[in-house]
Amino acid sequence: KTQVEQSPQSLVVRQGENCVLQCNYSVTPDNHLRWFKQDTGKGLVSLTVLVDQKDKTSNGRYSATLDKDAKHSTLHITATLLDDTATYICVVADRGSALGRLHFGAGTQLIVIP
Amino acid sequence: DMKVTQMPRYLIKRMGENVLLECGQDMSHETMYWYRQDPGLGLQLIYISYDVDSNSEGDIPKGYRVSRKKREHFSLILDSAKTNQTSVYFCASSLRGTGNTLYFGEGSRLIVV
Numbered sequence: 495k496t497q498v499e500q501s502p503q504s505l506v507v508r509q510g511e512n513c514v515l516q517c518n519y520s521v522t523p524d525n526h527l528r529w530f531k532q533d534t535g536k537g538l539v540s541l542t543v544l545v546d547q548k549d550k551t552s553n554g555r556y557s558a559t560l561d562k563d564a565k566h567s568t569l570h571i572t573a574t575l576l577d578d579t580a581t582y583i584c585v586v587a588d589r590g591s592a593l594g595r596l597h598f599g600a601g602t603q604l605i606v607i608p
Numbered sequence: 609d610m611k612v613t614q615m616p617r618y619l620i621k622r623m624g625e626n627v628l629l630e631c632g633q634d635m636s637h638e639t640m641y642w643y644r645q646d647p648g649l650g651l652q653l654i655y656i657s658y659d660v661d662s663n664s665e666g667d668i669p670k671g672y673r674v675s676r677k678k679r680e681h682f683s684l685i686l687d688s689a690k691t692n693q694t695s696v697y698f699c700a701s702s703l704r705g706t707g708n709t710l711y712f713g714e715g716s717r718l719i720v721v
Contacts (some may be wrong), residue, residue, distance in 0.1 A: 537712030
């Protein structure tokens with residue numbers, strides 16, 4: 495059973511627009527949540543990590559929120575660029591220790607058009 | 609240089625042949641992983657290695673085995689490849705503990721015909 499659900503599955507936006515990606519999960523316990531960016535044909539690169547019960551992070555044009563009570567996270571991308579075209583993957587860790595397991599979402603495919 | 613390198617990047621094999629996928633990292637990370645990525649699914653953990661000769665099965669180990677004889681090198685072996693093992697395989701490494709970020713290679717695309 496999928497424990498990390500991402501929506502939308504795919505999204506097309508025009509360059510300069512903002513967008514929001516959603517991640518809902520049922521992983522328990524939920525130690526932290528990380529967002530990765532995967533360019534086509536490449537590996538995953540970490541964008542940000544959220545740890546606290548209600549957390550917010552900001553990394554340039556990327557900002558993210560986490561609400562552990564709702565088991566929900568969002569990734570906001572502001573003023574999108576063509577290079578933002580990629581798959582964005584939400585990953586939830588059930589523990590922070592070496593015994594922890596990572597649970598991957600299937601990703602949201604974002605396409606930015608001129 | 610903080611890099612995970614996978615070889616080969618692309619591979620076509622016939623059913624029943626053996627496959628060796630190799631992964632190296634230059635960060636002295638204790639923990640290394642092998643995942644596979646299939647369309648519409650999240651990455652699935654095949655094997656995790658906590659250090660040299662300290663390997664554990666992940667969620668889908670059947671049909672795979674691994675070898676880690678040096679900290680910087682982790683191999684994935686498919687003995688007698690099957691068509692359902694056609695996939696993109698990713699190697700990753702991290703410091704010990706899931707609280708540390710994973711560094712991923714660029715993937716090895718395997719097609720079994």
